[in-house]
Amino acid sequence: MWRRGVGWRSRGGWAGRAAGGGSGIMEQDEPVTLDRAAHASARALASPLLDDVQEVLVSEQHIARRVQALGQQISADYRGREPVLIGILKGAVLFLSDLLRALTIHASVDFMAISSYGTGTQSSGVVRILKDLDHPIAGRDVLIVEDIVDTGLTIRYLLDNLRSRRPASLRVCVLLDKRERRQIPVELDYVGFEIPDRFVVGYGLDYAERYRNLPFIGVLRPEVIRDQGGR
Ligand SMILES: O=P(O)(O)OC[C@H]1O[C@H](OP(=O)(O)OP(=O)(O)O)[C@H](O)[C@@H]1O
Numbered sequence: 001m002w003r004r005g006v007g008w009r010s011r012g013g014w015a016g017r018a019a020g021g022g023s024g025i026m027e028q029d030e031p032v033t034l035d036r037a038a039h040a041s042a043r044a045l046a047s048p049l050l051d052d053v054q055e056v057l058v059s060e061q062h063i064a065r066r067v068q069a070l071g072q073q074i075s076a077d078y079r080g081r082e083p084v085l086i087g088i089l090k091g092a093v094l095f096l097s098d099l100l101r102a103l104t105i106h107a108s109v110d111f112m113a114i115s116s117y118g119t120g121t122q123s124s125g126v127v128r129i130l131k132d133l134d135h136p137i138a139g140r141d142v143l144i145v146e147d148i149v150d151t152g153l154t155i156r157y158l159l160d161n162l163r164s165r166r167p168a169s170l171r172v173c174v175l176l177d178k179r180e181r182r183q184i185p186v187e188l189d190y191v192g193f194e195i196p197d198r199f200v201v202g203y204g205l206d207y208a209e210r211y212r213n214l215p216f217i218g219v220l221r222p223e224v225i226r227d228q229g230g231r
Contacts, residue, residue, distance in 0.1 A: 007115040049214060058193055058217040063175075063203055066192045067095070070173065071102020071177040074143070074190060077174040077226055081104040084165070085173075088158065089131065090212070091147035094204035095192075096176045099145060110134055127157040142167040143189075147204045148176040151183040176200065176217065193217075199225070 074083075082105070087096035089111050100109065113131035142162060144221070149155050155172060163170055173190035180197040195217070201207050202214030208228050 003076055005181075011041040025228045032188060043165050047214075049211060052220050053214070053218045055219045056216045057195060057198070057219060058203075060215040063192075063216065064098070067098045067175075070190055070192060071099055071104070073099075074099075074173065075102075075104040078105055078107075078141060081141050082108065084135075084137060084142045085143050085145050085164070086110045086133065086137075087145045088147070088154075089110045091204045091206065092145050092175075094212070096145045097190050099173070110137075112158070114158065127154055129161075136165065137162065138166045140167050142171070144170070144172045146172065146174045148178060148200070149174050149186060149188060150178045150181050152186040153183060155182050155188075162221070175203070194231055 013154055085096060085100060085107055087093060087109065090113070096109070100107065110133045111131065112129065112133055115126075115128055115130055144155070144162070146155060146158075149172075157175070159170065159172070171188070171189040174188050175192040177188060177191045177194045178197060179194055197209070198219050200217050201211035201220055202216050202218045204212050205217070206212045207220060207225065210228075211218075
């Protein structure tokens with residue numbers, strides 16, 4: 001079933017929270033559990049950063065599989081067209097680069113830098129453009145690529161801003177949907193995982209500009225956030 005506005009295509013029914021073993025992560029077709037094996041294999045990376053991680057919410061393997069599936073879906077949906085993927089710096093960089101490699105159609109890339117957060121873990125509610133697109137998008141099929149939609153303030157601003165430039169079409173592909181935190185409704189066309197209301201880092205997402213290089217999506221130990229001045 002295709003649920004436009006949510007962006008899930010489910011063959012085997014909706015993979016829900018209960019089925020997810022309590023981790024609260026949902027993805028297409030099957031639940032992701034917080035599996036200890038993934039955590040253990042992450043620890044085997046022997047990175048000092050891992051001491052700061054309390055939980056792995058989405059493992060590297062699950063991300064890779066989901067990004068491949070999204071790439072196939074987007075390639076099928078845009079067959080015969082040449083979308084421009086707009087990566088939102090900086091968080092979407094890793095997702096965009098993997099998603100791009102999963103596409104089997106022609107596609108171009110541009111970037112915008114938007115800021116809605118300070119260095120803490122709370123939204124400031126202030127959205128501003130730090131870097132605009134290099135090229136016009138009038139008449140183009142535009143796919144915004146974001147790492148996370150949280151309150152929805154950033155993506156709402158982006159949609160309004162980019163729509164005013166008259167693209168032929170405008171869609172959103174987001175890796176993580178933290179739906180519980182939404183302050184305004186937004187339509188998301190492609191979603192990697194729905195996650196619970198936890199502040200997450202890794203695979204491009206930061207806390208105070210750190211942890212973007214973790215290969216998985218994880219949650220930091222509370223004392224790490226306290227020590228670095230967050231909530
Ligand atoms: O839905 P919202 O509550 O608006 O939050 C989502 C936005 O917050 C993060 O960006 P951030 O400003 O932290 O910049 P970054 O991508 O450089 O980390 C994220 O990359 C989204 O753009």
